[in-house]
Amino acid sequence: MKIVMTGLVLLAFTAITVKPATGQVVLNFSTDLGSDLDRSDPNAQGNELMDCGDLYVENLPTRIKDDSASPYPTDGDADGDGPNLGYPYQSALQPSPGMIGAGSGGAGSVEVEGEYQNYFDLDADDQLDWSIYESYQHHSDKVVVVPKGTPGVNYEPNGILISFEDDGAPGWYNTPDVPTMVPQDNATEVYGDQGAFWSGPGGSWSPASLASVRDEVALGLGPNPPDTVNDDDVDALDCGEHRSWYWSADHEANMGDDPGSIYETDKLAGAVNKTLVIDDSTAALATGLWLGVNKDTDIDAWEFVAIGYNTYSDIFGKPPVGASATDWILCGLFSPDADDIDTAGVSDLYGNESGGLLDNSIYISDLLGTYVLMATYDGGVDALTTCVPEPNMGIMLIGTGLGLLAVFAARRRK
Numbered sequence: 001m002k003i004v005m006t007g008l009v010l011l012a013f014t015a016i017t018v019k020p021a022t023g024q025v026v027l028n029f030s031t032d033l034g035s036d037l038d039r040s041d042p043n044a045q046g047n048e049l050m051d052c053g054d055l056y057v058e059n060l061p062t063r064i065k066d067d068s069a070s071p072y073p074t075d076g077d078a079d080g081d082g083p084n085l086g087y088p089y090q091s092a093l094q095p096s097p098g099m100i101g102a103g104s105g106g107a108g109s110v111e112v113e114g115e116y117q118n119y120f121d122l123d124a125d126d127q128l129d130w131s132i133y134e135s136y137q138h139h140s141d142k143v144v145v146v147p148k149g150t151p152g153v154n155y156e157p158n159g160i161l162i163s164f165e166d167d168g169a170p171g172w173y174n175t176p177d178v179p180t181m182v183p184q185d186n187a188t189e190v191y192g193d194q195g196a197f198w199s200g201p202g203g204s205w206s207p208a209s210l211a212s213v214r215d216e217v218a219l220g221l222g223p224n225p226p227d228t229v230n231d232d233d234v235d236a237l238d239c240g241e242h243r244s245w246y247w248s249a250d251h252e253a254n255m256g257d258d259p260g261s262i263y264e265t266d267k268l269a270g271a272v273n274k275t276l277v278i279d280d281s282t283a284a285l286a287t288g289l290w291l292g293v294n295k296d297t298d299i300d301a302w303e304f305v306a307i308g309y310n311t312y313s314d315i316f317g318k319p320p321v322g323a324s325a326t327d328w329i330l331c332g333l334f335s336p337d338a339d340d341i342d343t344a345g346v347s348d349l350y351g352n353e354s355g356g357l358l359d360n361s362i363y364i365s366d367l368l369g370t371y372v373l374m375a376t377y378d379g380g381v382d383a384l385t386t387c388v389p390e391p392n393m394g395i396m397l398i399g400t401g402l403g404l405l406a407v408f409a410a411r412r413r414k
Contacts, residue, residue: 025239025387027058027190028065029219030122032167032233032382033253034100034178037221042100043180043229052235052253053092053120061220064241067120068092069272086267088247088274092120092255101176108344115173116343116350121253124262124302124334124383125236126246128152132277132330133264138288142322144330144367146306152242155306155328157386159194160362161213162301164379166233169338169359171252179233187225189234190214193375210377237301239387243267246277251298251337251353260297260355262332278332278367280355291334292369297355298337301362301384306330315364315372332365333374335381 030052031038037050050056053067070091095115105111129151136144146153166184170177179185191210217224221232235250244264251259260280266273277287281295291299306328312320320329338359343350357363358373359380365371 027161027214027219027385027387028055028125028238028240029058029061029163029189029234029383030055030125030236031221032179032235033094033119033121033250034167034172034180035221035232036180036226036230037232038094040094040097040100040172040178041180042097042176042178044097045229048097052094053122055122055125055236055238056220058214058219065125065245067122086245086265086269087272088245088263088265089120089255090272094119094121094253095172100172100178100181101174103174103342106174108342108346109174110346112171112173112342113346113350116171116252116254117256119253120255121250122236122247123250123259123337124248124299125238126152126302126304126385127238127240127242128244128246128304129242131244131264131266132246132289133266133275133286136287136289139322141288141368143312143320144289145323145327146330148328150306152240153304153306153328153330154386156308156311157305159192159386160303160333161237161385161387162191162193162210162377162381163189163234163237163383164191164377165338165359165382166231169340169353171340171342173252174342179231180229183228185226185228185231186233188212188215189219189221189232190237234383237383237385238303239385246302246304248299248302250300251340251343251350259337259353260291260293260295260299262299262302283369289367290369291332291365291367292371293336293357294352294355296351296353297357298340298353299334300337300359301333301335301381303333303384303386304330305333305364305386312366316366316370320366321368330367332367333362333384333386334365334371335359335362335384338380 033052038052039048041048054063055065068089068091069087166179167182168177190213192213215224216222249257262278263274264277279290280293283290309325312329336357337353339352339354361376362374363371
């Protein structure tokens with residue numbers, strides 16, 4: 001099957017946004033392991049107050065999701081976020097700064113597996129006021145139908161926000177490849193692509209011109225532009241707080257969980273909880289849902305979207321089983337990590353973290369084992385969300401820039 005893209009530019013506009021405007025979406029994010037403000041930063045400067053396993057709201061930044069019920073002893077509730085009622089882990093630590101690059105085994109060392117499983121880095125995140133675990137359990141291979149208007153779900157959104165990698169493919173233990181030790185140093189942490197995704201047969205989109213949406217200072221990180229030792233890297237991206245927290249662990253710090261799968265944590269459970277609801281290579285035991293990627297894939301970016309009956313049929317080349325013409329079908333946008341040379345042949349959870357896919361691309365999965373390539377960019381996609389401002393919400397314009405709003409059609413050739 002071949003997909004041929006055509007495009008039409010419709011509108012030019014100024015779109016450089018450096019801080020939230022009234023009514024604009026407020027972003028949630030996590031930082032990557034080894035970022036400047038993270039506790040694992042190997043270049044300690046006394047400002048390492050963030051946890052790469054937690055989720056923060058921009059500008060301050062203030063923690064809104066905690067990865068464990070046992071915070072660091074010096075943390076308490078100093079961030080003022082109040083009690084967190086549901087956690088994935090009882091205790092989830094990070095590597096100490098002195099451990100970055102401390103490995104001696106080289107590529108493929110068994111040491112890597114042990115170190116990677118001792119810590120947690122939040123790699124992908126999305127939140128919904130809707131529980132997949134409670135609402136969908138082995139429905140005979142029927143698609144996941146989500147009610148219209150479910151908070152946290154975006155329905156055929158006309159834009160996407162993306163963060164790109166600030167470090168390389170190797171890991172932190174044998175090869176000290178973390179944002180504050182390698183010179184990729186992106187000043188812009190979040191870009192907006194305002195292409196209309198679902199136009200025309202095929203449903204795929206071609207990337208429009210990327211506009212700068214948030215730099216490091218706007219997120220509450222900084223400085224801007226960063227130098228290597230002061231570089232922070234956005235590792236997960238979302239907006240809004242909702243009951244069900246969906247997440248995936250980084251293969252470099254996974255606490256023994258599968259980096260290629262999506263877990264659900266119930267914020268209202270009042271205790272540590274996590275359920276594997278979307279597996280990578282086989283149907284999840286709790287739900288029967290899976291992506292269809294290889295077992296050693298590391299899901300680096302994740303976002304739920306809801307698409308209509310006809311859009312589903314265009315993208316996947318088949319009608320959605322169990323859905324009516326007016327139903328909305330829940331799917332997942334994802335991007336894989338690049339292959340980490342330090343994990344070659346370590347175990348079945350490691351190997352080629354890209355799963356043979358492109359780490360600079362975004363795919364869509366029907367959650368029943370079928371996925372389709374949707375778009376390809378110049379850099380590795382590290383985080384994504386469809387929480388873009390609605391037309392009546394407006395954008396604060398600071399400075400001068402040019403973005404292109406484009407509608408793209410795609411047609412299949414077999």
